Amino acid sequence: MYQVQHVDSFSSWKALVSSAFVPLCSEPVGAQPFEGTVSGTQLGQVGVMEVAASAHVIRRTEELVAAGDVPRFKINLQLAGHGLLLQGGRETVLRPGEMAIYDTQRPYSMLFDEDFRTLVLMFPQHLLGLPAGDVAELTAVGFGSHNQLGRAVTPFLVQLAQMLPQLAGPVGRRLAANAVDIAGSMLASEIHDRGTLGDGTRLRQVQAIQAYIDDHLVDPELAPGSVAAAHFMSLRSLHKLFGETGHTVAELIRTRRLERCRRDLEDPMQLHVPVGAIGARWGLPDGAHFSRLFRAAYGCSPTAFRLSI
Template sequence: MYQIEEANSFSQWRDMISSTFVPLEAEQVRSGPFTGRIGGRILQDVGIMRLEADAQTVRRSPALIARGGTGHYKLSLQLAGHGLLLQDGREAVLSPGDVAIYDTQRPYTLNFDSSFESLVLMFPQHLLGLSSEDVSELTAVSMGQGNRLAGAIAPFIASIAGQLPELKSPIGHRLAMNIVDLLSTLLADEIYSRPDSGTDNHARMLRRIQHHIEANLADPLLGPDAIAAAHHMATRTLHKIFSASSLTVAGWIRERRLEACRRDLADPLCAHVGIGQIGVRWGLIDAAHFSRIFRAAFGASPSNYRQDPGALMR
């Protein structure tokens, strides 16, 4: 359901943004009357919110982060007015049409010196399909109309957000997932368009291999030997490269396959697709094995998860 909330005082607004997103500290930039408005929808575990408000400063402090909670990424698309996003030692000036990503698990500040309008997409970090190391290089980086992909993606996101009140839930959920996929592509393009540096070749090779895995998850023969051959290296070299990651090669493949299966199981438009077929679609051809590792990863069988995808998010 599309919901609209309005605040006629700053204290009301402060409570509203903390309950809509994650706990936040906020200060009014100038004294006097304040108005704010949030409209949007929660599509399973993805929220799309349109904010209109007066000048303010918003902070996600270490103390608030220490309270715990699921890690999320937030994508901000500036629609009107100007903002300044600070995270990880970087500053991003946000003008209309600019997009930027930030991480709720690390401190950040958003400054708005005048009235503004923004579109915010918030989603669990696991949906992005990029390593946290990749994303940490791109937080508080403004990607605007000068970017070859952002100039096309930003208007699409704004257009979808404008249709939220009328969209039916299954289509809205699919479109939300499409936006997350487009964002992943945009960020990957940013990573690979950066000049090579001799000090980070190892990390860049790890990213390249991870993206190769992502593109070939449906192949049931995808494994360390095949991946090493595709990158013209010995299998032991591949394992050495992954030693810097939190997962082994096989572990990364398994995690990304299970995440793809989980997305399909949660997608109402895939309700007609058999659970075994979903496993096969993502390279897990043994139904019993698929069910076993899915339960181990998410605490529910594929069939139970399909019946209530939101249960694991509560």
């Protein structure tokens, strides 16, 4: 349900932002009167909220992180005013039209020295479908006009902010999930551009193999051996190549399949599709095996996951 919560005292604001997002420490800037508004809704696993407030500082401290919470990412798209985001030894200026991602499992600070408006997407980290370690290198990095995909994502998110009061039900949930997928594509592009493998040739090889795997997930026979054969290399060479990425080919295949299954299971437009059919759709035709893999990855069976959405 779309809600608008407005306060005109800083003590009320501190309680509001901690309940709307994750526990935070907030501090006023100056002695001027304060007011703030959080408006938005929870669409499936994605919180979509617009924040408008007077100048202040927000901190997610080590102590608050240690208290425990679901690992989440937050993406901010600055709509008006300026701010500064700091995390992991990096900082970025949030200008109108700029966006940045940050991790609620690590300390961060946000400083706003003037009135501002910002759109915030908050969601469990697994929804991005990207290794948290790779995303960690991109927190507090600005994306916007200098990033090709960022230039495409920004107008979509601005439209999403404008549509917030009308977003509801299955369509709203699907649109919010699409927003996270699009943001994930932007981040994946940046991760690839910053590839840390020893040379460009190996990086291009890994990217080509990853693309091949994504294109063949529906094949139940997809396995490291078939991937190696398709790229005219030995299985040993394939494992050596992926040893630099931090995960094996088998892990990548399994993770990508489960990500696609999870996405379809939480899609309200696919509630009519049996759980077993979704597993089979992504190369996991054995229902019991699919259920075991899903439980190991997400802590519950596919059926229980669907019911929890």
